[in-house]
Amino acid sequence: MSQEKAMGARYRRNRGDTITGYLFTSPFFILFAVFGLYPLLYTIYISLFKWNMLGSKEYVGLRNYRLVLLDDPMFWKAVGNTFIIWFESTPLQIFLAVLLAVMLNQAFLKGKAIFRFFIFLPNITSLVAVSLIFANVFGVKYGLINYFLTKLGASPIDWAATSWATQVAVALLVIWRYLGFHMVIQLAGLQSIPADLYESATIDGASRRQQFFRITVPLLTPTILFSTIIGTTGGLQLYTEPFAFLSDLSGGLAAASGGSHNQVLTIVMYLYKSAFTDHSFGYSSAIANLLLLIIILFAMLNSLLVRRLRG
Amino acid sequence: MKHLRKTAIAAAGAALLISMSACGSDNNGSSESASNETVKLTYWTNNGPGLDGLIKQYQQDHPNVKIDVQVDDANLKQNLLTALSAGSGAPDISILTVDDIPQFKNEEYFYNLKDFGADQLQGDYLDSRWKQGTNADGSFIFGIPTDSGPMAMMYRTDLFEKAGLPTDRDSVSKLTATWDDFYKVGKTIKDKTGKPLVPDSYFGAFLPKIQQAGEYTIFDKDGNLTIDTNPAVKEAWDYSVKLAQEGLSAKQPDFSNDWKVGLVNGDFATMFAPPWMLGVVKQNAPDAAGKWDIAMMPGGSANWGGSFLVIPKQSKHAEAAYAFMKWILAPEQQLSVYKTNGNFPSTPSVYSDEAFTGKKDEFFNNAPVGEIYSKAANKVTLMDAIHTWSDFTTTAQQVLPNVENGADPEQTWTDLVKQIKSTLNR
Numbered sequence: 001m002s003q004e005k006a007m008g009a010r011y012r013r014n015r016g017d018t019i020t021g022y023l024f025t026s027p028f029f030i031l032f033a034v035f036g037l038y039p040l041l042y043t044i045y046i047s048l049f050k051w052n053m054l055g056s057k058e059y060v061g062l063r064n065y066r067l068v069l070l071d072d073p074m075f076w077k078a079v080g081n082t083f084i085i086w087f088e089s090t091p092l093q094i095f096l097a098v099l100l101a102v103m104l105n106q107a108f109l110k111g112k113a114i115f116r117f118f119i120f121l122p123n124i125t126s127l128v129a130v131s132l133i134f135a136n137v138f139g140v141k142y143g144l145i146n147y148f149l150t151k152l153g154a155s156p157i158d159w160a161a162t163s164w165a166t167q168v169a170v171a172l173l174v175i176w177r178y179l180g181f182h183m184v185i186q187l188a189g190l191q192s193i194p195a196d197l198y199e200s201a202t203i204d205g206a207s208r209r210q211q212f213f214r215i216t217v218p219l220l221t222p223t224i225l226f227s228t229i230i231g232t233t234g235g236l237q238l239y240t241e242p243f244a245f246l247s248d249l250s251g252g253l254a255a256a257s258g259g260s261h262n263q264v265l266t267i268v269m270y271l272y273k274s275a276f277t278d279h280s281f282g283y284s285s286a287i288a289n290l291l292l293l294i295i296i297l298f299a300m301l302n303s304l305l306v307r308r309l310r311g
Numbered sequence: 312m313k314h315l316r317k318t319a320i321a322a323a324g325a326a327l328l329i330s331m332s333a334c335g336s337d338n339n340g341s342s343e344s345a346s347n348e349t350v351k352l353t354y355w356t357n358n359g360p361g362l363d364g365l366i367k368q369y370q371q372d373h374p375n376v377k378i379d380v381q382v383d384d385a386n387l388k389q390n391l392l393t394a395l396s397a398g399s400g401a402p403d404i405s406i407l408t409v410d411d412i413p414q415f416k417n418e419e420y421f422y423n424l425k426d427f428g429a430d431q432l433q434g435d436y437l438d439s440r441w442k443q444g445t446n447a448d449g450s451f452i453f454g455i456p457t458d459s460g461p462m463a464m465m466y467r468t469d470l471f472e473k474a475g476l477p478t479d480r481d482s483v484s485k486l487t488a489t490w491d492d493f494y495k496v497g498k499t500i501k502d503k504t505g506k507p508l509v510p511d512s513y514f515g516a517f518l519p520k521i522q523q524a525g526e527y528t529i530f531d532k533d534g535n536l537t538i539d540t541n542p543a544v545k546e547a548w549d550y551s552v553k554l555a556q557e558g559l560s561a562k563q564p565d566f567s568n569d570w571k572v573g574l575v576n577g578d579f580a581t582m583f584a585p586p587w588m589l590g591v592v593k594q595n596a597p598d599a600a601g602k603w604d605i606a607m608m609p610g611g612s613a614n615w616g617g618s619f620l621v622i623p624k625q626s627k628h629a630e631a632a633y634a635f636m637k638w639i640l641a642p643e644q645q646l647s648v649y650k651t652n653g654n655f656p657s658t659p660s661v662y663s664d665e666a667f668t669g670k671k672d673e674f675f676n677n678a679p680v681g682e683i684y685s686k687a688a689n690k691v692t693l694m695d696a697i698h699t700w701s702d703f704t705t706t707a708q709q710v711l712p713n714v715e716n717g718a719d720p721e722q723t724w725t726d727l728v729k730q731i732k733s734t735l736n737r
Contacts, residue, residue, distance in 0.1 A: 050737065052414070053392050053393075053395075053396045054392070054395060054396060054414070054415065054417045054419075054420060055417055055419075064737070067733075067736075067737060071733065072733070074730075132568075135567075135568050136568055139568050139569055139572075140562070140563075140569055141562075141563060141569040141572070141573070141578070142568065142569055142572045158716065160567075160712070161712055161713070161715075161716045247566075248567070248568055249567060249568065250564055250567050250712070251564045251565055251566035251567030251568075251570060254564070254705070254708050254709040254712075256705070257705070257706070257709040259709075260709055260710060260711075260712040260713050260716075261713065262709075274737070276388070276389055276392075277701075277702060277705060278702055278734050278737065279414060279699065279702075280734070280737035282737070283737040
């Protein structure tokens with residue numbers, strides 16, 4: 001006891017060790033300062049200027065924010081689109097992920113590894129290939145779906161020009177691509193539920209249904225919550241999927257605007273377009289900061305939810 | 312002792328970190344090279360200009376020059392913007408496309424190639440291309456042109472025949488000499504075969520018509536937006552709307568998947584194509600071989616594509632960079648790239664070479680592509696290369712499909728003008 005105390009005192013006194021400790025934790029702080037904090041502060045600074053990146057900056061105060069919020073229907077359209085696509089993809093995706101995970105967790109199922117592999121495969125497939133395939137499936141004139149629709153006597157859907165159709169197509173792409181990822185997470189969550197709970201429930205005469213709703217679902221809630229957070233932050237930052245899909249579907253530069261009605265223009269796509277197509281870096285930075293606010297809002301909502309669930 | 316070692320390890324770790332974060336700026340400060348000293352030139356390019364073979368040759372002929380080629384098809388423009396505004400990280404030589412160069416025309420960031428004597432090269436290049444690389448009065452030369460993209464018209468011989476129209480190149484060129492003629496031909500084809508005239512109303516009408524409308528169309532000389540006051544712009548819009556509303560557009564825009572299939576199936580009767588597009592067509596629609604021929608396009612020609620090589624002010628080897636550029640873009644080298652890669656030269660003196668006069672393309676019914684495109688290249692009129700007008704054309708490309716699908720064209724136009732105005736105001 002006394003020896004421990006003495007050692008503690010020695011460590012407290014030793015300044016060299018304190019420095020060592022800081023040095024060991026410094027990589028994170030240095031990297032964060034360079035790649036996280038500095039860009040963050042600089043984005044706030046830039047958002048107060050009118051700037052095309054070359055040439056001089058013109059200080060405009062909060063003008064960019066005023067323009068974004070009050071005078072730019074496209075920004076609100078992008079916010080709306082982002083939430084529509086998020087709403088069309090994330091809940092269904094997590095529901096399917098849980099369903100698949102439960103199925104794959106059944107003892108009687110043979111060849112689990114193979115199923116797991118194929119469900120996870122889309123997640124590691126190159127997006128270039130994925131969007132090309134999806135553009136072929138949703139092709140307006142020569143797409144697979146429209147081919148079957150016409151065969152069945154229905155009228156084909158213009159996936160490129162009909163707003164809801166393009167949004168659904170992008171949502172399906174997102175679901176398909178990330179389902180495997182969420183499924184693996186749910187599977188890990190399922191396997192961390194102790195087996196003896198099920199055993200004693202069986203002994204007590206609980207049905208499988210009861211076991212599912214009374215044991216599996218409550219104990220899986222933290223994992224589902226985690227998936228929801230990942231899905232939401234990913235959904236709010238959606239960029240590559242709609243962009244690559246549209247490039248293949250309708251070709252050319254129109255993809256940068258998120259379709260002919262801006263129907264799949266997400267916040268991040270709009271941010272990028274403002275910077276690199278419209279050359280308004282201050283304006284683009286203002287959008288970035290507003291996106292940050294939205295994400296903070298969601299993070300707070302989320303932590304509130306977690307706290308309430310815990311109790 | 313033990314304590315000392317720990318501190319040493321930690322210090323080494325910190326040193327490693329610092330050196331890691333410092334490695335972004337290892338531009339060695341060596342000044343202008345002596346003749347026997349090795350010069351390393353960093354060269355940013357996309358996959359477009361096909362200069363690889365020549366770069367190898369140049370290094371063999373100049374053992375003291377090393378050219379570090381960095382290919383980037385996706386983010387070159389963004390990276391160059393970042394490097395220039397950050398003040399470090401720019402290459403010695405960079406490529407800039409025709410669409411991108413207006414935005415970069417800031418004399419603070421580039422060498423004036425006139426200081427190296429580039430003004431003496433002007434006579435070697437097409438006027439319409441050369442002027443895209445300079446400032447308004449030509450006193451500051453930003454870049455030297457790489458290859459060119461004069462447009463001609465691909466047409467489906469089977470559809471023309473079915474519509475009872477002539478199918479030989481000269482007759483087709485005469486038949487579609489003006490945009491009015493082109494429209495009439497479209498009507499005939501639509502009536503007789505049911506097939507539309509163009510892939511979409513943007514590439515098939517709006518863009519080429521804007522490009523043909525003269526130097527100051529979208530902006531005036533002083534940079535004021537003139538899309539709502541210059542009748543030529545509205546005329547191009549109205550013409551595109553007419554094609555769209557009368558079913559003369561196939562709604563299969565260039566580069567879309569539907570377009571690739573449409574090339575084979577003959578879903579549209581014509582398509583405007585610069586020389587590089589012929590390669591794109593062959594690659595994406597190999598089954599279209601023999602179905603298309605090439606004639607002149609309505610209204611002369613227009614340039615689509617091509618680039619410039621520029622030297623950012625950050626370069627410490629500008630003279631060596633210029634020497635390399637001057638050689639690799641000279642007429643002789645442009646001719647050699649044409650022979651190996653098919654990139655169309657910006658230097659008209661080589662058009663009389665046998666490689667041009669004798670060049671036929673089997674894929675396109677043995678069309679004499681060398682002859683057709685040399686003729687087209689001389690008809691290209693200069694387009695504004697001072698103001699960034701691509702925002703406008705990109706937005707027009709984005710909203711024209713709505714008109715093709717029944718949106719009110721006047722309302723769409725009003726919204727378009729309003730959007731461009733507020734974008735420019737940001």
